[in-house]
Structures are given as C-alpha cells and as structure tokens.
Amino acid sequence: MKGSSGKPRQNFQVRNFEQKRNFKKKQPEEKVSGLGVRVHGDDISKALRIFKKKILKAGVLNEANERQFYTKKSEKNRLAKSAGRQRWLRKLRETPGPHNYKRNYRKKTGR
Numbered sequence: 001m002k003g004s005s006g007k008p009r010q011n012f013q014v015r016n017f018e019q020k021r022n023f024k025k026k027q028p029e030e031k032v033s034g035l036g037v038r039v040h041g042d043d044i045s046k047a048l049r050i051f052k053k054k055i056l057k058a059g060v061l062n063e064a065n066e067r068q069f070y071t072k073k074s075e076k077n078r079l080a081k082s083a084g085r086q087r088w089l090r091k092l093r094e095t096p097g098p099h100n101y102k103r104n105y106r107k108k109t110g111r
Contacts, residue, residue, distance in 0.1 A: 035051065035054045035055060035058060035060070036051075037050050037051045037054065
C-alpha cells in the first residue's frame with residue numbers, strides 16, 4: 001500500500017521524528033547459489049565437516065559419478081528394473097507370511 005507521497009509505507013508506525021531519522025532498513029543477506037558454509041573463527045575443520053555433510057545430503061558426488069560417463073536409456077531402464085526387483089525381494093524377506101517358510105518344512109515320508 002502506498003502513501004500520499006507515492007513511496008511504499010514503512011512496516012511499522014513511527015512514533016517520533018527521532019525514530020524516523022535513525023531508521024535503517026535491514027540489509028538482505030547475499031544469497032549465493034550452490035552449497036556453502038560460514039567459518040566462525042579459525043575452526044576450518046568443523047566447517048569442512050559440515051560442508052561434506054551438505055554435499056552428501058544434496059547428492060552432488062553421486063550425480064558427478066553418474067555423469068562421468070554416458071549411460072544409454074536402455075541401460076538406465078535395466079538398472080532401474082533390477083533395483084526395483086531388489087527392493088521388492090527385500091520387502092518380501094522382511095514381511096512375515098507363508099512366502100517366508102522354507103520349502104521343505106514338512107518332510108514327506110516315502111511310502
């Protein structure tokens with residue numbers, strides 16, 4: 001909402017002229033693209049650990065390794081299918097039920 005002077009209004013109501021004269025807007029912090037860590041004091045080792053965690057969480061190293069060589073679409077599909085099969089088999093192993101029984105849990109006796 002704009003005032004009568006055409007300038008945007010301040011966020012708070014000015015009580016006296018002294019406040020208005022000394023009012024300074026907060027400077028927005030510079031937003032840097034990418035990952036970064038601030039170093040407090042001379043503690044570089046701690047900053048390096050935090051930076052490594054951020055890189056791991058963001059998956060930068062995995063993406064760099066994947067992009068190192070070109071993989072064909074068919075190979076990506078094959079890898080995705082095998083990964084899905086492994087997930088499914090792991091889920092089957094973890095859930096209880098008749099599919100987890102050993103095949104010969106009842107030995108058949110010969111007649």
